[in-house]
Amino acid sequence: MDLSQIKMVVSDMDGTLLNSKHQVSDRFFELFKSLANRNIRFVAASGRQYHSIVDKLDPIREDILVIAENGALVKDKERELLVTPIEHHLKNDLLSIVDHIEGAHAMLCGKYNAYFDGKSAPFLEQLKEYYSSYEILDNLHDVTDEIIKIAVYHSINAEEYIYPAMKGLESQVKVKVSGLNWVDLNHxxxxxxxxxxxxxxxxxxxxxxxxxxxxxxxxxEMLELSDYSFAMANAHPNVKQIAKYETLSNDEFGVEHILEQLV
Known part of the structure; x- marks a missing residue:
């Protein structure tokens, strides 16, 4: 494996760069300095909202590129490079579908603010981990902000309890199981x-x-773009099938393990 020509490193956050306690290691920040010294750009690519991503990477927030909300928002510092919202009428149609799924809780994700309704209150502490900027409203259908993602939460298993009811929408929106408890709906x-x-x-x-x-x-989709795509040891089977290589788990510093070889 020859990494000598690498000019950009792209990493997911949860389950990848973050450990199971949602922390970034000190070792990563040390390695980031080595990447920067070699003019290798770093991209944080996550389903999280923009504010949540840069809060986790606060020491280097001015030196990274950010792909937020599964690619619906891309930023270089304060400059927006790409914004891909969900059509307003489609947003309300999707909310109505989620309303009829038992145990499902929808969150609307604007570019810089998220919106929850009262039904999500019991899960608020979990949600705060992913959304550092949010409002709690009576009715999400009344939100007029530009929405770039609808995140649907299930406390047990989103792939089992939510995805089957949503996969029929894949001709209209991008439907992604993004974690154990999450299905994301994007343009x-x-x-x-x-x-x-x-x-x-x-x-x-x-x-x-x-x-x-x-x-x-x-x-x-982003793993398919690289000749040097790595699945974490803790990755979903679909990811291990697509990725060309595998590294250690997120709790075993799998990202850092490869970056050490790179630098």
Whole structure:
């Protein structure tokens, strides 16, 4: 494995760069300095909202590119490079479908603010981990903000209890199981692969110059773009099937293990 031509490193957050306690290691920040010294760009690519991502990476927030909300928002510092919202009428149709799924809780994700309703209150502490900027409203159907993602939460298993009811919508929206408890609904063109492709084109990068890490189904499209795609040991079976390589788990510093070889 020859990593000598890598010019960009792209990593998912939860289950990948973050450990099971949702923490970034000190070792990663040390390795980031080595990447920067070699003019290798770092991209944080997550289903999280923008504010939540940069809060986790606060020491380097001014030096990274961010793919947020599964690719619906891409930013370079304060500059928006890509925004792909869900059509307003479709947003309310999707909310109505979620309302009829037992145990499902919808969150609306604007570019910089999330919206919960009262039904999500019992899960508020869990939700705060992913949404650092939010409002609690009586009725999500009344939200007029531009929405770039609908995140649907299930306390037991989203792939088992939510995805079967949503997969029939895949001709209208991108439906992704993004974690044990989450199914995400985005515009059909809003996914990490589309966002990364835009960045690769903007910086003139080829597949052999990009290193990508992921662990769940919302990472599949971006993993396919790289000759050096890595599935975490804790990854979903679909990710291990698509990725060309495998590294250690997120709790065993799998990202750092490969970055040490890179630098």
């Amino acid at each position: 059909s063109n809003a996914h990490k692969g589309h966002a990364l492709e835009k960045l690769m084109n903007a910086y003139g990068l080829k597949s052999h110059e990009v290193l990508v890490f992921g662990d769940y189904n919302n990472d599949l």
